[in-house]
Amino acid sequence: MKKTDILIIGAGLTGLSCAFKLEKKRADYLLAEKENWAGGLARSFRKDGFTFDYSGHLLHLRWPETSKFILDSLGKNAKPLKRKARIYSSGKFTAYPFQMNLKGLPAKVRSECVEGFLKARRAFPEVKAENFRDWCLQTFGKGISKHFFFPYNAKLWNYPLEKLSTDWMGQFVPVPKTEEVLYGAYKDDVKGAGYNHDFYYPETGGINALPAAIASGVERLSLDSELISLNAANKTARLRNLGNVRYKKLLSTIPLKYLAEKVEKAPETVRKNAELLEHNQVYILNLGVRKCPLPQHWIYFPEKEFVFYRAGVYTNFSPSSAPRGFSSLYVETASKSGEFIDLKKAEGRIVKNLVSIGAVKDEDDILTSMWLKVPCAYVIYNEARKKALPELLSWFEKRGISSAGRYGAWKYSFMEESVKEGFETAEKLLKR
Numbered sequence: 001m002k003k004t005d006i007l008i009i010g011a012g013l014t015g016l017s018c019a020f021k022l023e024k025k026r027a028d029y030l031l032a033e034k035e036n037w038a039g040g041l042a043r044s045f046r047k048d049g050f051t052f053d054y055s056g057h058l059l060h061l062r063w064p065e066t067s068k069f070i071l072d073s074l075g076k077n078a079k080p081l082k083r084k085a086r087i088y089s090s091g092k093f094t095a096y097p098f099q100m101n102l103k104g105l106p107a108k109v110r111s112e113c114v115e116g117f118l119k120a121r122r123a124f125p126e127v128k129a130e131n132f133r134d135w136c137l138q139t140f141g142k143g144i145s146k147h148f149f150f151p152y153n154a155k156l157w158n159y160p161l162e163k164l165s166t167d168w169m170g171q172f173v174p175v176p177k178t179e180e181v182l183y184g185a186y187k188d189d190v191k192g193a194g195y196n197h198d199f200y201y202p203e204t205g206g207i208n209a210l211p212a213a214i215a216s217g218v219e220r221l222s223l224d225s226e227l228i229s230l231n232a233a234n235k236t237a238r239l240r241n242l243g244n245v246r247y248k249k250l251l252s253t254i255p256l257k258y259l260a261e262k263v264e265k266a267p268e269t270v271r272k273n274a275e276l277l278e279h280n281q282v283y284i285l286n287l288g289v290r291k292c293p294l295p296q297h298w299i300y301f302p303e304k305e306f307v308f309y310r311a312g313v314y315t316n317f318s319p320s321s322a323p324r325g326f327s328s329l330y331v332e333t334a335s336k337s338g339e340f341i342d343l344k345k346a347e348g349r350i351v352k353n354l355v356s357i358g359a360v361k362d363e364d365d366i367l368t369s370m371w372l373k374v375p376c377a378y379v380i381y382n383e384a385r386k387k388a389l390p391e392l393l394s395w396f397e398k399r400g401i402s403s404a405g406r407y408g409a410w411k412y413s414f415m416e417e418s419v420k421e422g423f424e425t426a427e428k429l430l431k432r
């Protein structure tokens, strides 16, 4: 039987970053990945001369150690960019974030939003609502909630907003001051608000350039090595193509819900807690098209008539994502986990939507397309998660198993956070 001190499951950014640190410390580790490529969601695909990602994967950097590591890894390939994001609603493009840039909306919609916002501010309650729906009404008022937050989030989460908790929002939902809302409603765009105003993207190679650079410093990566089952009592993992591997400590970066299902003879509480964890699924339609005239990096689409919640233009981050004179686009649609989606029908509707906003002239402008599926995309923040998550993580920790990363820790996080967690977990595993 194979033996290793530290077994890492999953070679996305979390697993790769952990392995990278362990390699530097000359630790005994093995990184096992189910697919025949590394990078997880930060993977890029080439088709007919176009480069596609799992939709826009942009590097919003905020912490000194990981920012430096990521930028050093990309070297000259790291391209700094300033956000050009818009919202398309009521037939108009307005600047992001919606709540701070009401100026371009039709007068009636703008009045509804401003009036509702001022009313909500005057009524500012002592106790903040704990469900997302009520929190929106308290924070932004009826108009902004009706025209953006409710329809957009309903499309993204596919979950009742009154059951969604508010502990995911942090940096993702900017809360403006009253004067900012008024300025943005009557004067000019409020620039630079929100967490994602500055970002980096690789000049060439799509976002995959990042995991590829990290993987070049990782020797013991075993591809096509899916974790089949885990004997937590004996500290043995059964892996496709590798057989049984005995470990002393384990880092799992695969979705926690599905890790629990792999545990042999898992106790009832583990199985029940895993069942409580919920998530949605995202289908991404990537398109290679004749020149797209839109100047934006990405656009949010709250309204129902649009099948997708967000769309973006890769070539506006990196012209090398398409042959000269062409553009590559992505469109993100979300649905309930496991729901059947008729992709052909969806594609037809998406193309009609894109033509209606001028992103493509007509169907003949589409040269190639590629659907990508993220079966576990956004984890649902609800009361059940609050209870089940700490119990599950602690059950695994007690058995020498750390579960980290966006899906290992079952959270709404981003690439830099995955790198940070990979590093921190490596330090933790070396100390134990």
Ligand SMILES: Cc1cc2nc3c(=O)[nH]c(=O)nc-3n(C[C@H](O)[C@H](O)[C@H](O)COP(=O)(O)OP(=O)(O)OC[C@H]3O[C@@H](n4cnc5c(N)ncnc54)[C@H](O)[C@@H]3O)c2cc1C
Pocket (backbone or CB within 6 Å): 009, 010, 011, 012, 013, 014, 015, 032, 033, 034, 035, 038, 039, 040, 041, 042, 054, 055, 056, 057, 058, 059, 060, 225, 226, 227, 228, 253, 254, 255, 282, 332, 374, 377, 378, 404, 405, 406, 407, 408, 413, 414, 415, 416, 418
């Ligand atoms: C639609 C979408 C858009 C996003 N946009 C951005 C963005 O713009 N900026 C940003 O910073 N972040 C973005 N993210 C988040 C980003 O993708 C993640 O934070 C990051 O890639 C997660 O890395 P990870 O290693 O934790 O997980 P993953 O990338 O999911 O890696 C887990 C790995 O485990 C492997 N695996 C699964 N099961 C097994 C098994 N049984 N055995 C072995 N291996 C297994 C998988 O193949 C995968 O390689 C986005 C996410 C989504 C869904």
